[in-house]
Amino acid sequence: MMEDREKRHKTQSKGHMGGGPAMGRPVEKAKDFKGTMKRLITYLRPGRVSLIVVFIFAILSTTFSIVSPKIMGKATTKLFEGIMGKRSLEKLLPQLDTLTKLSKNPETATPDVANSISAVNKKISQIMSLNGGRIDFDYIARIVLILIGLYAISAIFAYVQQYVMAGVAQKTVFNMRKDVDEKLSRLPLKYFDSHTHGEILSRVTNDIDTVSSTLQQSLTQLITSVVTIIGIIVMMLTISPILTLVTIVTLPLSIFVTTNIAKRSQKYFADQQNALGRLNGHVEEMYTGHKIVKAFGHEQISIGEFDDINEELYNVGWKAQFISGIIMPLMNFINNIGYVLVCVVGGIFVTKGRINLGDIQAFIQYSRQFGQPIVQTANIVNILQSTVAAAERVFEVLDEVEEIQDGDATQVIDSPKGEVRFKNVNFGYEKEALLIQDMNVEVKPGQTIAIVGPTGAGKTTIVNLLMRFYEIDQGKITIDGIDIRDLKRGDLRNIFGMVLQDTWLFNGTIRDNIGYGRLGATEDEIILASKAAHADHFIRTLSEGYDTILNEEASNISQGQKQLLTIARAILLDPSVLILDEATSSVDTRTEIYIQKAMTKLMQGRTSFVIAHRLSTIRDADIILVMDKGSIIEKGNHEELLEKGGFYADLYNSQFKGARLEESAM
Incomplete structure (x- = not known):
């Protein structure tokens, strides 16, 4: 039990522990990545035009964003040139005045002075022609306006991209959910018997949500990251191939450090998930068995x-969080080394006039941005692995073998009488092991058939075969002479009403729960059904009466009251054939009397199949079938079976003696 809970919780707890980057986490991989990816793409195919728009807009948005630093660098260069030109004029003009005075004095008017005046005038002319010795605010303003425009266009493209992608993602997931929902309605009961509810729910909710969030976010992020990497490299190359080489030199070091740390943290994350699964399993087990633990x-x-x-x-x-957590500090450290190298080499280039200051500023921005999309791309690749694994689990549900289709079933029973026959029926849940062999039973309309026997004898299996939850291997089951395989499942199941040991009530009013038996039932019909089931009295004692809201597990009423509501629901349905499966096994004696009265009322004039462990409740049955190991070993009414002195007599007497012992002990 504990091991099963651990396995379940290992799956459920993945991704719920906070901490380091996703790169350090164990990645769940698909069994058939390529095949599942192709199948997932088929779901995206109806939105292929929208996806093309998303790709184009993602590229344009990223491109406009990438170009901006270089254009901003032009403004920085112009500002730098204006400041330096102004300062140069402030130094050159006094120097020119001094030289001019010297040239006018015969004693100091030498050729060197004339040459110096010529050189100074040349520098002043260059400055005046360049920016007039002032900061060109008009040019800078134009650059700022261009940048605002670029960023605005980039934001608009990004908005449209996200808007369109949201529609594609949600439509894709809508179709996937619709397919899964329709598939679940076509799956045989065998599938639900062999899979836990938690596993099925996880596949149709958590796994589809994983696909949804990836399509919505990660897919566009992947495009953006790849375009950013390519765009940044191109822009850096246009500025300086040498500085680009300096930046890329640190990339192998980043990859080496990241992959090595990720490998080390993988082990600890796996151990963490195992421990978390066992912890969750222990907590759930202790919580559900809290009374037993205390007792x-x-x-x-x-x-x-x-x-x-x-x-x-x-x-x-x-350990997992610490080791994965040092990835980013180390990445920053390595990026800072590259940043320092770029600054030093770039500074040297500026002093030598090989590159403009604004270009260095733009290059530094690019180098700072270079590492981020690489890490982001690695994380998204991991996310895609998990997403494809999630999609694969969804597709496994869609690939399950469905119920045999009704096909050419055209027979309809307009007024069912309730005559049921089993003719040479063989059935096994597994092909190799038959549970029921050569069963022959004839039930006349209005008869009550009780089915008794030890656990695993095949009692509930008969119900499953009658309702076509499972298909028989050989033989034939007929209702009013018509093979049930010639009836549509919906028409067949409308003939039956069921009251089971495990009551099923949903979150809603008592009125809605009873009315579930027949759509469109009136208030008076619901009340009459409740009175017939001996449920009306307790319902009216509740503060809200028929408007009382039952919670999800209907724990705000007792077990016996739940059973009475399910009987009222069956009475409202007014079925031709009734199935009662251990309907009184989990209630007290006083409530059992009420339920027996309600069931007697319900069974009047109907063919009824009653599965019971308490043999005292089926003494009045017309036929009692005693089953053991899938075979009917005895058949007859109560008196006939007691006279035989066989299996039924031993079973009945053991229960009777047990009851006598209890009475004498009291």
Whole structure:
């Protein structure tokens, strides 16, 4: 039990522990990545035009964003040139005045002075022709306006891209959910018997949500990241191939450090998930069995087990988080080394006039941005792996073998009488092991048939075969002479009404739960059904009466009251054939009397199949079928079977003696 819970919780707990980058986490991989990816793409195919728009707009948005730093660098260069020109004029003009005075004095008017005046005038002319010795704010303003325009266009493209992608993603997931929902309605009961509810729910909710979030976010992020990497490299090359080489030199070091740390953290993350699964399993087990734990005084043992698992989770958890958490600091350290190298080499180039200051500023921005899309792309690749694995689990549901289709079933029973026959029926849940062999039973309309026997004898299997939840291997089952395989499943099941041991009530009013038996039932019909089921009295004692809201597990009413509501629902349906499966096995004696009265009322004039362990409740049955190991070993009414002194007599007497022993003990 504990191991099953651990396995379930290992799956459920993935991705729920906060901490380091996703790169350090264990990645769930698909069994057939290519095949599943192709199949996922088929779901995207109806929106291929929108996807093309998304791709184009993502490229344009990223391109406009990438170009901006270089254009901003032009403004920086112009500002720098204006400031330097102004400062140069402030130095050159006094120098020119001094030289002019010297040239006018015969004593100091030498050729060197004339040459110096010529050189200064030349520099002044260059400055005046360049920017007039002032900052060109008009040019800078134009650059700023261009940048605002670029960023605005980039934002608009990004908005449209996200808007269109949201529509594509949601439409894709809508179709996927629709297919899964329709598939679940076509799956045989065998599938639900062999898979836990939690597993099925996880596939149709969590896994589809994973696909949805990836399509919505990660797909566009992947496009943006790839375009950003390519665009940044191109822009850096246009500025300086040498500086680009300096930046890329640090890339192998980043990859080496990241992959090595990721490998180390993988082990700890795996251990963390295992410990978390066991911790969740322990907590759930102790919570659901809280009364038993307290009754046997095992609180301290439970706390001790929790502390041990919690300590293990702490030890592996902090290691996993710490090791994966140092990835970003190390990445920043390596990026800073590249940043320093770019600044030093770039500074040298500026002083030598090989590159403009604004270009260096733009290059530094590009180099700072260079590492981010690389890490982002690696993370998205991991996310895609998990997404394809999630999609694969969804497709596994869609690939399950469906119920045999109704096909040419055209027979309809307009007024069912309730005559049921089993003719040479063979059936096994597994092909190799037959559970029911050569069963022959004839039930006349209005008869009550009780089915008794030990656990696993095949009692509930008969119900499953009658309702065509499972298909028989050989033989034939007929209702009013018509093979049930010649009837549509919906028409067949409308003939039956069921009251099971496990009551099923949904979150809603008592009125809605009873009315579930027949759509469109009036208030008076619901009340009459409740009175017939002996449920009306307790319903009216509730504060809201028939408007009382039952919670999800209907725990705000008792077990017996739940059963009475399910009987009222069956009475409202007014079925031709009634199936009662252990309907009184989990209620007290007083409530059992009410339920027996309600069931007697319900069974009047109807063919009824009653499965019971308490043999005292089926003494009045017309036929009692005694089953063992899938075969009917005895058949007859109560008196006939007691006279035989066989299996039924032993079973009945053992229950009777047990009851007598209980009475004498009291």
